Amino acid sequence: xxxxxxxxxxxxxxxxxxxxxxxxxxxxxxxxxxxxxxxxxxxxxxxxxxxxxxxxxxxxxxxxxxxxxxxxxxxxxxxxxxxxxxxxxxxxxxxxxxxxxxxxxxxxxxxxxxxxxxxxxxxxxxxxxxxxxxxxxxxxxxxxxxxxxxxxxxxxxxxxxxxxxxxxxxxxxxxxxxxxxxxxxxxxxxxxxxxxxxxxxxxxxxxxxxxxxxxxxxxxxxxxxxxxxxxxxxxxxxxxxxxxxxxxxxxxxxxxxxxxxxxxxxxxxxxxxxxxxxxxxxxxxxxxxxxxxxxxxxxxxxxxxxxxxxxxxxxxxxxxxxxxxxxxxxxxxxxxxxxxxxxxxxxxxxxxxxxxxx
Amino acid sequence: xxxxxxxxxxxxxxxxxxxxxxxxxxxxxxxxxxxxxxxxxxxxxxxxxxxxxxxxxxxxxxxxxxxxxxxxxxxxxxxxxxxxxxxxxxxxxxxxxxxxxxxxxxxxxxxxxxxxxxxxxxxxxxxxxxxxxxxxxxxxxxxxxxxxxxxxxxxxxxxxxxxxxxxxxxxxxxxxxxxxxxxxxxxxxxxxxxxxxxxxxxxxxxxxxxxxxxxxxxxxxxxxxxxxxxxxxxxxxxxxxxxxxxxxxxxxxxx
Amino acid sequence: xxxxxxxxxxxxxxxxxxxxxxxxxxxxxxxxxxxxxxxxxxxxxxxxxxxxxxxxxxxxxxxxxxxxxxxxxxxxxxxxxxxxxxxxxxxxxxxxxxxxxxxxxxxxxxxxxxxxxxxxxxxxxxxxxxxxxxxxxxxxxxxxxxxxxxxxxxxxxxxxxxxxxxxxxxxxxxxxxxxxxxxxxxxxxxxxxxxxxxxxxxxxxxxxxxxxxxxxxxxxxxxxxxxxxxxxxxxxxxxxxxxxxxxxxxxxxxxxxxxxxxxxxxxxxxxxxxxxxxxxxxxxxxxxxxxxxxxxxxxxxxxxxxxxxxxxxxxxxxxxxxxx
Numbered sequence: 001x002x003x004x005x006x007x008x009x010x011x012x013x014x015x016x017x018x019x020x021x022x023x024x025x026x027x028x029x030x031x032x033x034x035x036x037x038x039x040x041x042x043x044x045x046x047x048x049x050x051x052x053x054x055x056x057x058x059x060x061x062x063x064x065x066x067x068x069x070x071x072x073x074x075x076x077x078x079x080x081x082x083x084x085x086x087x088x089x090x091x092x093x094x095x096x097x098x099x100x101x102x103x104x105x106x107x108x109x110x111x112x113x114x115x116x117x118x119x120x121x122x123x124x125x126x127x128x129x130x131x132x133x134x135x136x137x138x139x140x141x142x143x144x145x146x147x148x149x150x151x152x153x154x155x156x157x158x159x160x161x162x163x164x165x166x167x168x169x170x171x172x173x174x175x176x177x178x179x180x181x182x183x184x185x186x187x188x189x190x191x192x193x194x195x196x197x198x199x200x201x202x203x204x205x206x207x208x209x210x211x212x213x214x215x216x217x218x219x220x221x222x223x224x225x226x227x228x229x230x231x232x233x234x235x236x237x238x239x240x241x242x243x244x245x246x247x248x249x250x251x252x253x254x255x256x257x258x259x260x261x262x263x264x265x266x267x268x269x270x271x272x273x274x275x276x277x278x279x280x281x282x283x284x285x286x287x288x289x290x291x292x293x294x295x296x297x298x299x300x301x302x303x304x305x306x307x308x309x310x311x312x313x314x315x316x317x318x319x320x321x322x323x324x325x326x327x328x329x330x331x332x333x334x335x336x337x338x339x340x341x342x343x344x345x346x347x348x349x350x351x352x353x354x355x356x357x358x
Numbered sequence: 359x360x361x362x363x364x365x366x367x368x369x370x371x372x373x374x375x376x377x378x379x380x381x382x383x384x385x386x387x388x389x390x391x392x393x394x395x396x397x398x399x400x401x402x403x404x405x406x407x408x409x410x411x412x413x414x415x416x417x418x419x420x421x422x423x424x425x426x427x428x429x430x431x432x433x434x435x436x437x438x439x440x441x442x443x444x445x446x447x448x449x450x451x452x453x454x455x456x457x458x459x460x461x462x463x464x465x466x467x468x469x470x471x472x473x474x475x476x477x478x479x480x481x482x483x484x485x486x487x488x489x490x491x492x493x494x495x496x497x498x499x500x501x502x503x504x505x506x507x508x509x510x511x512x513x514x515x516x517x518x519x520x521x522x523x524x525x526x527x528x529x530x531x532x533x534x535x536x537x538x539x540x541x542x543x544x545x546x547x548x549x550x551x552x553x554x555x556x557x558x559x560x561x562x563x564x565x566x567x568x569x570x571x572x573x574x575x576x577x578x579x580x581x582x583x584x585x586x587x588x589x590x591x592x593x594x595x596x597x598x599x600x601x602x603x604x605x606x607x608x609x610x611x612x613x
Numbered sequence: 614x615x616x617x618x619x620x621x622x623x624x625x626x627x628x629x630x631x632x633x634x635x636x637x638x639x640x641x642x643x644x645x646x647x648x649x650x651x652x653x654x655x656x657x658x659x660x661x662x663x664x665x666x667x668x669x670x671x672x673x674x675x676x677x678x679x680x681x682x683x684x685x686x687x688x689x690x691x692x693x694x695x696x697x698x699x700x701x702x703x704x705x706x707x708x709x710x711x712x713x714x715x716x717x718x719x720x721x722x723x724x725x726x727x728x729x730x731x732x733x734x735x736x737x738x739x740x741x742x743x744x745x746x747x748x749x750x751x752x753x754x755x756x757x758x759x760x761x762x763x764x765x766x767x768x769x770x771x772x773x774x775x776x777x778x779x780x781x782x783x784x785x786x787x788x789x790x791x792x793x794x795x796x797x798x799x800x801x802x803x804x805x806x807x808x809x810x811x812x813x814x815x816x817x818x819x820x821x822x823x824x825x826x827x828x829x830x831x832x833x834x835x836x837x838x839x840x841x842x843x844x845x846x847x848x849x850x851x852x853x854x855x856x857x858x859x860x861x862x863x864x865x866x867x868x869x870x871x872x873x874x875x876x877x878x879x880x881x882x883x884x885x886x887x888x889x890x891x892x893x894x895x896x897x898x899x900x901x902x903x904x905x906x907x908x909x910x911x912x913x914x915x916x917x918x919x920x921x922x923x924x925x926x927x928x929x930x931x932x933x934x935x936x937x
Contacts, residue, residue: 049764049768051765052768074830077828077829077830077831077832077833078830080830080831080832080833081830081831081832083832084831084832084835085726085831087714087718088718088721088722088726089718089722089726090718091714091715091717091718091719092715092718092719092722092735094715095715095716095718095719095739095742095802095806096738098799099738099741099742101753101757101758102745102749102750102753102757102799103745105753105756105757106749106752106753109756157647158647158650161643161644161646161647161648162644162647162648162650162651164644164647165644165645165647165648166648168644169641169644169645170415171641171644171645171648173648173649173652174648176652177648177649177651177652178926179923179926179927180651180652180655181651182922182923182925182926183655183919183922183923183926184651184654184655185922186853186856186857186860186918186919186921186922186925187658187860187915187918188859188860188861188862188889188911188914188915188918189860189862189889190860190862190889190892190893190911190914191658191662191860191889191892191911191914191915192658194662194892194907194908194911195657195658195661195662195911198661198662198664198665198908199657199661202665202904218654219654219658222651222654226651237452239448239450239452240452240454240455242410242413242448242452243448243452243453243454243514243517244454244465244469245410245413245441246408246410246441246445246446246448246518247441247442247445247465247466247469247470247517247518247521248438248439248441248442248466248469248470248521249438249466249469249470250438250470250632250633250634250636250637250640251632251637251640251641252636252637252639252640253468253469253470253471253636254469255640257465257468257469258454258456258465258469261454261456261457262454262455262456264456273744276744279746280745280746280747280748280749281746282746282747282748282862282863283862283863283889283892283893286893286896287893287896308746308748308863311748311749311752312748312863315751315752315755315867323756326752327752330748330749330752333746333748333749334745334749337744337745337746340744341740341741341744345737368625370625411628412628417628418625418626418628419625419626419628420624420625420626431626431628436633436634437633438633438634
């Protein structure tokens with residue numbers, strides 16, 4: 001279809017898009033972006049706090065100069081545009097600074113705690129004040145991996161099958177399921193822990209145990225897996241499914257041979273993001289798996305330590321060394337999350353580039 | 359061999375009646391062209407012939423589609439069996455992007471869980487019949503999406519042919535292609551018609567005249583459901599149309 | 614509705630796009646069971662928590678939600694979560710107020726200001742922020758951010774202390790709702806930003822460039838074209854963030870004093886509440902009767918977040934018609 005040409009609109013008399021920005025206005029732009037920083041720096045030298053200098057010197061100067069520059073360059077609308085852009089960049093930069101602050105403080109403080117033995121040793125005979133040369137989070141890393149693995153083994157088939165239901169079938173309860181999945185994604189993690197506690201521990205079926213923690217993580221992981229998987233299946237063109245069906249395929253073979261491979265990278269991303277969602281969950285584990293000092297390889301027997309509960313415990317002790325250990329654990333969690341996150345990115349990236357090749 | 363006919367076929371989407379009382383017979387080993395302006399229901403109709411129609415949510419149907427004396431919409435008929443006998447090529451080429459050229463040709467076997475003793479032979483035969491063998495024989499392992507649009511469409515034809523359907527449905531197979539590719543696909547259709555029944559939807563009246571021996575003209579007037587206005591030999595429909603509206607359409611007065 | 618044919622149309626046949634072969638029936642059955650398991654799961658959560666929570670609801674009555682005392686050393690014990698519930702709401706609202714300008718700015722920056730490359734790297738950063746576990750944010754909030762924010766709070770108090778909101782009876786500015794709401798804001802910025810970004814990027818480009826070409830500035834385009842069209846989605850995103858903030862547990866526990874004395878709006882006072890954090894903090898040493906009270910608190914919290922989330926998903930779905 002060719003583009004519909006709408007009725008011609010009168011061009012504003014002042015619009016001169018071909019006109020290059022005059023050198024004078026370019027100078028204005030430079031002044032408007034550099035001068036506020038200079039004023040801010042001056043204010044700081046004169047003894048004003050950084051935050052105050054930013055808020056009460058830098059930003060106002062920036063606004064005033066921005067408005068003047070905007071007005072010089074593009075008239076009246078330049079003013080409000082300048083204000084909009086300055087605020088947008090200011091707020092966006094705030095988010096950036098917060099993010100960098102979080103990541104940097106974890107890396108900086110965590111690195112001090114981390115050593116080879118921090119990864120390999122467990123917490124037996126270690127008190128909150130024991131120096132950092134002894135003990136580590138080895139047991140918690142193993143515990144986290146096992147607990148998360150068990151959750152993943154249950155949740156991934158469930159989540160992907162639900163996504164299949166939502167995209168590949170015409171089941172009647174699709175909208176109900178979709179709404180409930182959405183609702184589940186807002187389930188407070190502590191409530192999920194309470195649920196498993198009420199179901200298995202308070203009722204005397206089991207003591208604190210690894211698998212209870214895994215179960216408590218399922219309602220938290222399920223919505224992420226389902227939604228990302230649904231999205232990636234949804235993006236597979238309908239023509240491919242029709243092509244497969246028209247060749248005489250039963251629906252399950254069409255899915256298995258055509259739709260699923262086409263959505264493969266999205267499905268893997270669903271799994272990775274699901275794991276990233278639960279790997280740092282703390283509250284449900286505190287309620288269901290408790291903590292342990294020794295290494296426990298069996299999620300079906302006895303309490304098990306995990307990185308988040310370790311971090312929680314050692315932060316709560318409040319001693320300098322215990323806090324350092326907590327930072328170390330935080331860094332380990334961050335590394336795990338980063339690995340998952342980067343793998344998910346790489347996988348989706350590959351998909352995109354291979355599409356471009358054609 | 360297969361005889362296909364539509365008896366009093368009516369089609370709805372939701373409450374909208376889009377096709378009314380279509381009666382057509384598709385003789386064995388002939389090419390039948392379905393022509394008509396956009397929105398007259400010809401693409402919808404062709405999808406009823408191998409039960410692809412029911413995959414659209416809200417689709418409704420009345421009447422019969424009879425294949426070898428049996429109504430394909432009977433409760434006891436497996437749509438999968440119907441589609442194995444009645445292949446389909448779509449408007450937009452849709453090779454499976456995760457598969458190589460060769461795998462695409464063999465995909466039908468895999469999808470219907472069939473085995474062949476001579477996969478290479480089958481691939482070559484199918485690609486030759488779709489007249490694309492010479493262009494791809496040296497790169498059968500390449501991904502199918504590395505082919506050009508016209509080649510992709512011929513690959514899709516080969517993919518259908520590998521299943522040895524008795525009837526091939528083509529829904530505007532050339533609408534997305536350049537004239538060169540169109541030409542080659544038309545040649546392919548003519549060759550295939552020697553031992554296969556073909557139904558082709560086309561917008562292009564020259565194409566209908568070049569490839570088909572029989573033509574059905576569909577028309578939907580002013581919000582009424584689409585109907586077959588005229589059905590006969592291509593020669594007759596284009597040169598001595600009985601209905602005035604057919605005359606107007608084939609002479610380019612509307613549509 | 615054009616069924617005004619003169620001749621009666623033949624009867625419509627039932628078109629079963631249903632699976633015919635056995636394997637297909639199994640395929641559909643399995644996916645249906647899996648999908649329905651989510652219904653089962655949510656109802657199980659409500660039922661089991663409800664059963665365990667019932668004794669507490671029964672003994673405490675309506676005061677459980679609105680009262681403000683939690684005393685388990687008296688007989689009969691008193692468990693009332695009013696301050697915690699209000700604390701959760703206060704924190705979430707403050708958090709959202711801080712997060713919304715940041716989130717919209719990020720989304721605007723990614724979609725309309727940055728080029729393709731910069732835009733996609735910024736959205737990677739936003740996703741990264743979303744992937745940070747809340748306990749890591751809590752640790753940062755406790756040890757890095759709290760001291761800084763306490764300074765800000767003190768300055769706010771010194772300058773504007775005459776306004777009741779910024780009043781502070783002592784000299785302790787740590788562990789206040791103000792600080793906790795910043796931590797919450799950091800947590801929900803990526804949620805709101807990613808939804809807003811998606812809505813922005815789905816807006817009709819032609820509409821925006823037409824508006825700009827007509828000589829409307831970026832501001833009036835934002836005000837009159839972008840915001841009105843995207844408003845529904847943004848509200849939905851905000852509600853999703855609100856749901857997340859209401860359920861946040863560890864991070865808030867690290868940076869906020871949980872006090873059973875209702876603090877309506879003195880956001881700089883070192884006293885606040887959060888249902889989720891309270892559940893976790895009390896869980897360790899709770900007696901059976903108290904556990905029932907905590908379960909009841911969990912039920913209340915779940916119902917509130919459920920409501921907020923349902924509303925959010927309804928609004929988001931309405932605002933994104935391109936998703937079926």
